[in-house]
Amino acid sequence: xxxxxxxxxxxxxxxxxxxxxxxxxxxxxxxxxxxxxxxxxxxxxxxxxxxxxxxxxxxxxxxxxxxxxxxxxxxxxxxxxxxxxxxxxxxxxxxxxxxxxxxxxxxxxxxxxxxxxxxxxxxxxxxxxxxxxxxxxxxxxxxxxxxxxxxxxxxxxxxxxxxxxxxxxxxxxxxxxxxxxxxxxxxxxxxxxxxxxxxxxxxxxxxxxxxxxxxxxxxxxxxxxxxxxxxxxxxxxxxxxxxxxxxxxxxxxxxxxxxxxxxxxxxxxxxxxxxxxxxxxxxxxxxxxxxxxxxxxxxxxxxxxxxxxxxxxxxxxxxxxxxxxxxxxxxxxxxxxxxxxxxxxxxxxxxxxxxxxxxxxxxxxxxxxxxxxxxxxxxxxxxxxxxxxxxxxxxxxxxxxxxxxxxxxxxxxxxxxxxxxxxxxxxxxxxxxxxxxxxxxxxxxxxxxxxxxxxxxxxxxxxxxxxxxxxxxxxxxxxxxxxxxxxxxxxxxxxxxxxxxxxxxxxxxxxxxxxxxxxxxxxxxxxxxxxxxxxxxxxxxxxxxxxxxxxxxxxxxxxxxxxxxxxxxxxxxxxxxxxxxxxxxxxxxxxxxxxxxxxxxxxxxxxxxxxxxxxxxxxxxxxxxxxxxxxxxxxxxxxxxxxxxxxxxxxxxxxxxxxxxxxxxxxxxxx
Amino acid sequence: xxxxxxxxxxxxxxxxxxxxxxxxxxxxxxxxxxxxxxxxxxxxxxxxxxxxxxxxxxxxxxxxxxxx
Numbered sequence: 001x002x003x004x005x006x007x008x009x010x011x012x013x014x015x016x017x018x019x020x021x022x023x024x025x026x027x028x029x030x031x032x033x034x035x036x037x038x039x040x041x042x043x044x045x046x047x048x049x050x051x052x053x054x055x056x057x058x059x060x061x062x063x064x065x066x067x068x069x070x071x072x073x074x075x076x077x078x079x080x081x082x083x084x085x086x087x088x089x090x091x092x093x094x095x096x097x098x099x100x101x102x103x104x105x106x107x108x109x110x111x112x113x114x115x116x117x118x119x120x121x122x123x124x125x126x127x128x129x130x131x132x133x134x135x136x137x138x139x140x141x142x143x144x145x146x147x148x149x150x151x152x153x154x155x156x157x158x159x160x161x162x163x164x165x166x167x168x169x170x171x172x173x174x175x176x177x178x179x180x181x182x183x184x185x186x187x188x189x190x191x192x193x194x195x196x197x198x199x200x201x202x203x204x205x206x207x208x209x210x211x212x213x214x215x216x217x218x219x220x221x222x223x224x225x226x227x228x229x230x231x232x233x234x235x236x237x238x239x240x241x242x243x244x245x246x247x248x249x250x251x252x253x254x255x256x257x258x259x260x261x262x263x264x265x266x267x268x269x270x271x272x273x274x275x276x277x278x279x280x281x282x283x284x285x286x287x288x289x290x291x292x293x294x295x296x297x298x299x300x301x302x303x304x305x306x307x308x309x310x311x312x313x314x315x316x317x318x319x320x321x322x323x324x325x326x327x328x329x330x331x332x333x334x335x336x337x338x339x340x341x342x343x344x345x346x347x348x349x350x351x352x353x354x355x356x357x358x359x360x361x362x363x364x365x366x367x368x369x370x371x372x373x374x375x376x377x378x379x380x381x382x383x384x385x386x387x388x389x390x391x392x393x394x395x396x397x398x399x400x401x402x403x404x405x406x407x408x409x410x411x412x413x414x415x416x417x418x419x420x421x422x423x424x425x426x427x428x429x430x431x432x433x434x435x436x437x438x439x440x441x442x443x444x445x446x447x448x449x450x451x452x453x454x455x456x457x458x459x460x461x462x463x464x465x466x467x468x469x470x471x472x473x474x475x476x477x478x479x480x481x482x483x484x485x486x487x488x489x490x491x492x493x494x495x496x497x498x499x500x501x502x503x504x505x506x507x508x509x510x511x512x513x514x515x516x517x518x519x520x521x522x523x524x525x526x527x528x529x530x531x532x533x534x535x536x537x538x539x540x541x542x543x544x545x546x547x548x549x550x551x552x553x554x555x556x557x558x559x560x561x562x563x564x565x566x567x568x569x570x571x572x573x574x575x576x577x578x579x580x581x582x583x584x585x586x587x588x589x590x591x592x593x594x595x596x597x598x599x600x601x602x603x604x605x606x607x608x609x610x611x612x613x614x615x616x617x618x619x620x621x622x623x624x625x626x627x628x629x630x631x632x633x634x635x636x637x638x639x640x641x642x643x644x645x646x647x648x649x650x651x652x653x654x655x656x657x658x659x660x661x662x663x664x665x666x667x668x669x670x671x
Numbered sequence: 672x673x674x675x676x677x678x679x680x681x682x683x684x685x686x687x688x689x690x691x692x693x694x695x696x697x698x699x700x701x702x703x704x705x706x707x708x709x710x711x712x713x714x715x716x717x718x719x720x721x722x723x724x725x726x727x728x729x730x731x732x733x734x735x736x737x738x739x
Contacts, residue, residue: 234678391711396698535686536683536699536706537699
């Protein structure tokens with residue numbers, strides 16, 4: 001994993017190399033092993049390297065045979081061995097054993113269709129000197145980040161926004177629509193970010209920037225079959241097919257590395273499957289890492305230990321306290337670069353630090369299984385809502401909520417009122433976003449905290465932005481498929497893979513690899529009948545069936561426990577708050593940022609102090625996190641410009657190619 | 672059509688929970704049937720005896736699908 005950046009200009013003067021070095025310094029945590037740059041009269045590319053494949057020969061930026069096509073690349077192309085063999089057979093000459101070099105030859109050979117041949121996780125930029133054309137590309141589901149800002153004559157891109165803000169000409173202000181999306185969907189939806197004028201390339205897209213401006217197009221889209229027309233209906237055939245693909249995806253991610261690879265173990269089925277597959281199907285020693293909580297409500301140590309014993313793995317864990325979450329939270333937001341509505345990224349930041357301190361650079365995790373294979377409660381809740389919506393007057397159907405929430409059986413007096421308030425709200429069977437409407441509505445309660453000026457500037461119908469983008473044929477999909485599309489378009493790239501994924505891993509220079517997000521796994525899973533993913537209310541049915549022999553029954557059939565961390569309780573523990581929090585949420589700071597109503601924030605925080613942050617409802621927990629993280633985002637990026645505690649120098653420079661020293665020459669040493 | 676119905680009902684039979692509350696199990700079965708076949712059951716059809724017996728269950732689904 002690495003950090004990338006660059007500048008393309010059509011103006012007279014070449015791109016500023018000092019700015020590229022400054023940008024690389026801000027990406028140093030993504031690439032601590034070395035760095036490099038390339039510059040000519042029109043473009044500069046920068047690269048901060050975390051060396052994982054071809055650690056000796058794979059330094060970047062890297063070029064093709066004649067030096068006219070350059071690439072800076074963050075990520076992995078896991079099928080690079082097969083692609084390199086194909087390209088060599090077509091006459092391409094390779095100088096390294098890296099996956100990076102495959103990209104330049106693949107672009108030469110296949111043009112924009114090369115991206116659909118890649119099975120991996122990437123954000124990359126190709127610079128074609130002859131055509132004076134920049135090509136940007138991002139992986140299918142948004143594992144790797146890629147931001148840019150541009151006008152007619154200049155485009156500047158980077159893995160993280162803080163590197164773009166190293167350029168003092170880039171405007172810095174928060175985007176009201178981006179904030180509104182975050183306070184609805186939990187994150188912005190690409191191409192939008194929370195920063196005005198700064199875009200992110202959509203997952204599954206490539207973009208071209210040249211004298212004609214910027215053009216974007218998808219090379220892949222999230223697709224599902226029409227309901228009841230799925231090709232394979234046999235559950236045993238499908239279970240075997242899924243197993244084959246997950247095994248291959250995990251093997252590729254574990255073995256295609258020149259440095260040791262570890263594995264996360266959460267105690268749930270997903271990471272248990274990936275770790276068990278590695279133990280069963282590779283000869284490599286397995287080293288696992290787990291996150292535990294001092295608060296028993298959030299801890300999954302019992303299940304983690306069961307899996308460790310089954311695997312015989314070398315295992316390390318970290319027990320996280322509320323105080324530790326509060327202490328690292330400003331750093332967490334600096335890496336996440338966005339308001340976050342949960343404290344859950346903070347423990348993951350601490351876990352990746354443990355991985356780094358243990359000498360690892362890469363971990364395989366179970367991320368993506370819930371989205372791809374039907375694991376989330378939101379899918380089960382949608383099934384119940386749909387079931388109820390078919391006959392809201394039914395005396396029986398309302399009880400279906402008890403299938404989800406066993407506590408209703410024990411509290412029959414409360415059950416009907418709860419069911420009506422939760423399942424009956426905005427219940428329109430024809431709504432393509434029926435599955436997500438309750439979440440979006442409850443999250444949008446955050447609007448009541450906003451400063452009047454900001455609240456008035458927001459459109460009331462913003463949620464339909466994403467609904468309007470659903471594919472034309474999605475009306476014929478199974479309702480589960482529509483819910484999956486929404487989840488894979490909003491929360492997965494915007495929060496799970498970003499704020500909880502790439503950013504918390506790369507904060508400590510750790511690369512995450514996700515077998516469940518493998519191209520072949522996703523395409524296979526999307527083609528399955530919905531009932532093989534969510535069978536009635538039994539989530540991830542096919543995954544459990546496919547790996548029943550590798551995962552203990554107690555883990556296979558345990559009630560799903562969503563990953564959570566103490567939220568408000570982390571910051572108001574014992575009724576006291578950290579000094580940084582008092583400063584960033586003081587009435588003066590709240591007024592200066594202009595995001596929230598100071599009186600409302602004061603009331604909310606007084607309630608938290610009184611309770612020590614404990615016993616707060618879901619909405620209040622979100623409100624607290626929204627205020628703290630948005631205020632930190634404002635302070636760190638709008639006031640301080642993303643510099644962080646100390647602007648770092650780039651890592652050791654090993655590639656330095658400057659073609660501007662003699663016009664139109666190829667004086668630089670690019671071999 | 673009967674083959675498809677038999678295949679899907681056989682898949683479901685494996686995950687039934689005979690120890691569960693009978694009324695809730697009937698609801699769970701009804702929810703599965705409506706989702707898997709795109710049919711709709713009336714309240715009187717969401718009945719533990721009707722949905723708990725493989726023969727009557729199969730006949731109900733086929734009749735809803737217009738097969739028999």
